[in-house]
Amino acid sequence: MTVSPPPTGTTGPSAGSAASSSGAAGPSSKAPASTSGSPASSSGAAGPRSGAATASPGTTAPSSGFRATGSASGAAGPRSGTATPSPGTTAPSSEPSTPRAGTAAPTDRPDIVDLYLKHIGSGRAVMGRVMGGMAEVRSEGAWIHADDGRRFLDFGGYGVFIMGHRHPAVVEAVHRQIDTHPLASRVFLEPVAARAAQALAAHTPPGLDYVHFVNSGAEATEAALKLARAHGLTSVITTRSGFHGKTLGALSVTANATYQTPFQPLLPDVTQVAYDDPADLEQALAAHRDRACVIVEPVQGEGGVRIPRHGYLSQVRALCRAYGALLVVDEVQTGMGRLGTWWGVDAEDVRPDVLLVGKGLSGGVVPVAAMVATAEAYAPFSRDPYLHTSTFGASPIACAAALATVRAMEEEDTVARAAALGLRILTAVREVCAPYEGGLVREVRGRGLLIGIEFAEEQAVGELMLELISRGVLVNNSLNSTRVLRLTPPAVVEDSALDLFLTTLGAALRGTADRMTS
Numbered sequence: 314m315t316v317s318p319p320p321t322g323t324t325g326p327s328a329g330s331a332a333s334s335s336g337a338a339g340p341s342s343k344a345p346a347s348t349s350g351s352p353a354s355s356s357g358a359a360g361p362r363s364g365a366a367t368a369s370p371g372t373t374a375p376s377s378g379f380r381a382t383g384s385a386s387g388a389a390g391p392r393s394g395t396a397t398p399s400p401g402t403t404a405p406s407s408e409p410s411t412p413r414a415g416t417a418a419p420t421d422r423p424d425i426v427d428l429y430l431k432h433i434g435s436g437r438a439v440m441g442r443v444m445g446g447m448a449e450v451r452s453e454g455a456w457i458h459a460d461d462g463r464r465f466l467d468f469g470g471y472g473v474f475i476m477g478h479r480h481p482a483v484v485e486a487v488h489r490q491i492d493t494h495p496l497a498s499r500v501f502l503e504p505v506a507a508r509a510a511q512a513l514a515a516h517t518p519p520g521l522d523y524v525h526f527v528n529s530g531a532e533a534t535e536a537a538l539k540l541a542r543a544h545g546l547t548s549v550i551t552t553r554s555g556f557h558g559k560t561l562g563a564l565s566v567t568a569n570a571t572y573q574t575p576f577q578p579l580l581p582d583v584t585q586v587a588y589d590d591p592a593d594l595e596q597a598l599a600a601h602r603d604r605a606c607v608i609v610e611p612v613q614g615e616g617g618v619r620i621p622r623h624g625y626l627s628q629v630r631a632l633c634r635a636y637g638a639l640l641v642v643d644e645v646q647t648g649m650g651r652l653g654t655w656w657g658v659d660a661e662d663v664r665p666d667v668l669l670v671g672k673g674l675s676g677g678v679v680p681v682a683a684m685v686a687t688a689e690a691y692a693p694f695s696r697d698p699y700l701h702t703s704t705f706g707a708s709p710i711a712c713a714a715a716l717a718t719v720r721a722m723e724e725e726d727t728v729a730r731a732a733a734l735g736l737r738i739l740t741a742v743r744e745v746c747a748p749y750e751g752g753l754v755r756e757v758r759g760r761g762l763l764i765g766i767e768f769a770e771e772q773a774v775g776e777l778m779l780e781l782i783s784r785g786v787l788v789n790n791s792l793n794s795t796r797v798l799r800l801t802p803p804a805v806v807e808d809s810a811l812d813l814f815l816t817t818l819g820a821a822l823r824g825t826a827d828r829m830t831s
Contacts, residue, residue, distance in 0.1 A: 425441075425446075425448050426438050426441050426442055426446050429441055443779070444779075444782060445782070445783075447459040447460055447461055447463075448460045452467075452478035452479060453477070453478050453479050454477040454478060454479075454803070454805055455467055455468075455474075455477055455478075455802070455803050455805060455806050455807075455810055456478070457478065457787065463785065464785070465782070465785050465786065465787050466785060466786045466787065466810055466813060466814055466817075467787045467802075467803070468786060468787060468788050468800045468801065468802040468814060469787040469788045469789040469799075469800075469801060470677075470787075470789070470801055470803075471646070471672070471789055471801065472614060472645075472646040472647075472651055472672045472673065472763070472801045473672045473673065473675060473677060474673075474677045474801075474803045475649055475650055475651055475672075475673040475677075475727065475731065475762065475803055475804055476673070476676050476677050476718060476721060476722070476727065476803065476804065476805065477677060477803040477804075477805040478677050478803075479677060479678060480676050480677055480678065480717075480718070480721060482676075482717050482720070482721040483676030483677065483678045483679075483714050483717040483718055483721065484678055485717070486713045486714065486716065486717035487678055487679055487710060487713055487714050487717070489713070490505065490709050490710050490713035491710060494709050495708070495709060495710040496705070496708050496709065496710065497707075497708060497709055499704070503707065503709060503712075505709045505712040505713050505716065506526060506707040506709070506712045508712075508716055509524075509526070509712040509713075509715045509716040509719070510523075510524035510526070512715075512716050512719040512720065513670070513674070513683065513685065513715065513719055514685065515719075516655050516719065517655075517656070517668055517685050518656065518658060518659070518662075518663070518664040518665070518668070519664065520664055520687045520688070521664065521665075521667075521668050521685045521686060521687055522685075522687070522688065523685065523686050523687070523688060523691035523694075523695060524683050524684075524685050525683060525684045525685075525686070525691075525694060525701070525706075525707075526681060526682070526683050526706055526707035526711065526712060526715070527681075527682050527683065527684065527703060527706045527707075528680050528681065528682065528703070528705055528706060528711065529558070529671065529680060529682050530557075530558055530643075530645035530646075530669065530671035530672065530682050531557070531558025531559060531560040531563040532558075532560070532682060532703070532706075533645060533669040533670065533671055533682045533683060533684045534557045534558045534560075534562065534563035534566070534608070534643065534645075534669060535558075535560055535562045535563055536684040536701055537606075537608070537641045537667045537669060537684050538562045538563075538565075538566070538580070538606065538608075539562075539701050540639075540667065540684070540686065540690065540691070540693065540694060540701075541606035541639050541641070543693035543694070543700065544639065544690075544693065545604065546604055546605060546606045546638070546639050547582060547604060548582045548583075548584070548601040548604050548605040548606070549565070549566055549580065549582065549583045549584070549605070549606050549607075549608065550583075550584045550585075550586060550594065550597050550598065550601065550605055550606070550607045550608070550638070551566035551567075551568055551583060551584070551585055551586075551607075551608050551609075552568065552585065552586055552587070552588040552608075552609055552610070552613070553568045553585050553586070553587055553588060554568060554569070554588060554613055554615075554616035554617070554619065554793045554794060555567065555568050555588065555608070555609065555610055555613060555616060555643075555793075556569070556610075556613070556614065556615035556616060556792060556793050557608060557643050557645075557669075558645075559572060561576065561579065561580070562580055564576060564579060565579035565580035565583050566580075566583060566608050567793075568585045568793075569792070569793050572792075582601075584597045584600075584601070588609075588613060588616070588619060588621065589619070589621035589622060589625050591625065591628040591629065591632060594607070594629060594632055595632050595636075598632055598633070598635075598636035598638055599636065601636075601638075602636050602637060603636070603637035604637075605636065605637075605638040605639070606638060606639045606641060607629065607633055607638050607639070607640050607641065608641040608642075608643060609626075609629055609640075609641075609642060609643065610642070610643045610644075610646075610647060610657070611626060611642065611644065611647050611652065611656070611657025611658055611660070612647050612652060612657055612760055612763060613793070614646040614647065614763060614791070614799070615646075615791050615792040615793045615794070616791065616793045616794050617765055617767060617791045617793065617794025617796070617797035617799075618758055618759055618760075618763055618764065618765025618791070618797060618799060619794075620758060620759075620760055623660070623661065624661065626642075626657075626658055626660075626661045626663045627661045627662075627663055629663075630663045630664070630665070633666075639666050639667065639690065640665040640666050640667070641665060641666065641667040641668075641669065642656075642657070642658055642663070642665040642667070642668055642669070643669045644656050644657055644658070644668055644669055644670055645669050645670065645671035645672055645682065646671075646672055646763070646801075647763065648668070648669075648670050648671075648672075648673065648674075649670065649672065649673030649674055649718075649722070650673065650722060650727050650728040650731045650761070650762075650804065651672075651673060651731065651761055651762055651763050651801070652731075652735075652760045652761035652762075652763060653728065653731050653732030653733075653735050653736075653760065653761030653762070654728060654732070654761070655728055656668065657760075664687075666686060666687055666689075666690040667684060667685070667686045667687075667690055668684075668685045668686070669682070669683075669684055669685075670682060670683040670684075670685060671683070673718070674714075674715050674718060674719075675711075675714055675715070675718065676714050676715070676717060676718035676721070677803075678714050679710055679711050679713075679714035680711065681711035681712065681714055681715045683715075727804050730804045731761050731762045731804045732761055734762065734802075734804060734806065735759065735760070735761040735762045735763075735764070737811070738759075738762070738764060738800070738802065738811065739757070739759045739764055741811075741815050742757055742759075742764060742766065742800070742815070742818065743757045745815055745818050745819045745822065746766060746822065749822055749826060752769065752826075753768060753769060753770075753773055753822070753825065753826050753829060754766060754767070754768060754769070754822075755767040755768060755769050755796070759800070762800075762801060762802055762803075762804060763799075763800075763801055764799070764800040764801075765791065765794075765797045765798070765799050765800070766797065766798045766799075766800070767794075767796055767797045768796050768797075768798070769796075770796070770829070771795045771796050772829070773796075773825055773829060774790055774795065774796060774797070774798050775790075776825045776828060776829065777798055777821055777822065777825045778790065778798065780820075780821035780822075780824045780825050781817060781818070781821045784817045784820065784821055785817065786813075786814060786817050786818070786821075788800055789801060802814075
């Protein structure tokens with residue numbers, strides 16, 4: 314059981330001209346007008362943390378190498394901002410930044426904060442106040458609209474909006490499904506799920522043909538952990554700073570004591586190893602020979618956009634074969650074109666036993682995720698359809714969104730666009746940050762449309778996030794790396810919006826640097 318994985322093809326275009334360096338200069342006429350000062354924040358705070366969001370198939374799969382020994386059974390921000398450039402052509406045209414009929418008036422905002430305080434949680438309510446107390450009420454393309462009429466360029470979204478908000482083709486497919494059959498009886502066969510599985514499997518590494526649809530990335534992780542146990546593999550090896558979700562099983566392999574400690578004891582027999590360290594992994598595998606499941610990300614997103622050395626994933630694949638381990642690659646954030654390839658593993662032609670998919674699979678419209686596996690790995694679930702089930706898993710409405718997303722990505726060449734645009738943005742962001750390197754900024758790194766700016770001090774992340782929000786731009790922090798601000802822009806960003814972002818980033822960095830040194 315040591316057959317090498319077949320190649321998966323090219324990794325997509327990597328070329329792309331550098332964006333204009335004008336972003337390093339002061340605000341241009343395209344940027345929202347800034348206001349005096351900056352949003353208040355608690356000293357030393359790192360900004361929003363844990364309360365933030367959060368070929369045709371059918372070919373025979375080569376042997377996976379693991380030995381089966383078990384039984385067969387955004388809130389919008391405070392202040393200012395003028396109208397911004399219109400969004401990309403792939404989304405409906407945006408409207409002027411004025412309140413629309415039927416949307417909440419600005420005077421209603423305290424009521425929303427109060428409802429959060431009474432019914433959702435005091436921490437989230439406080440965060441909402443810090444961000445300006447506004448509510449998001451509408452979105453399209455790269456833009457989110459607040460209840461006071463302003464709109465915000467969304468370079469955040471935690472990796473969900475690779476296609477932008479409300480992609481027209483996905484919205485149309487979901488509307489059509491709602492009008493015909495949104496949820497299934499779970500008694501008969503459901504054709505939309507079958508077609509969505511076929512479409513997704515056509516783009517996964519060869520041999521990963523079996524698709525188990527769920528509702529979230531954490532659920533995909535849970536399914537993979539249970540699948541490993543169905544094979545008798547009860548030990549789990551995960552990487553430090555890895556993030557795989559916060560449900561109990563997923564949390565057990567999300568290596569962050571902040572989130573784990575309140576819920577211990579978690580799953581037993583979980584070992585943490587250093588990321589991008591094959592020797593550390595081999596030591597753990599040797600101690601758990603023939604009974605381990607390894608879960609790893611091609612790039613650690615919540616870990617601060619940590620990019621391993623080329624060849625790391627190939628070494629992980631080889632080690633799992635040598636020690637009889639099941640390899641689960643978590644592509645919930647990195648997959649669906651986010652890294653400029655369909656999957657992060659494509660860069661090394663690695664074929665895991667199990668692939669986790671989510672976020673971008675939704676098309677930015679309906680939550681949906683999936684666990685995709687080889688025939689050998691999936692065998693226990695394939696034989697017994699009741700072994701792991703969910704009432705809403707593989708619902709027609711979610712699968713309609715997934716199917717439309719895959720088809721739209723094919724038609725619009727989204728993966729190649731993400732590769733070219735990502736290189737442009739990374740190059741331009743480095744230029745804008747260059748004056749602050751060695752001081753405020755420690756490093757800018759990225760791959761495709763997943764980019765991280767690491768700061769020397771944790772406080773700078775919260776300060777810069779609030780600066781950007783006040784100027785009309787949304788970004789993300791990193792849950793497992795509090796010094797890294799994360800950019801996950803959509804592939805539909807137009808040049809005018811990119812220019813706006815770079816100009817705004819330059820102004821926000823200046824404002825942050827001034828406050829950090831005063």
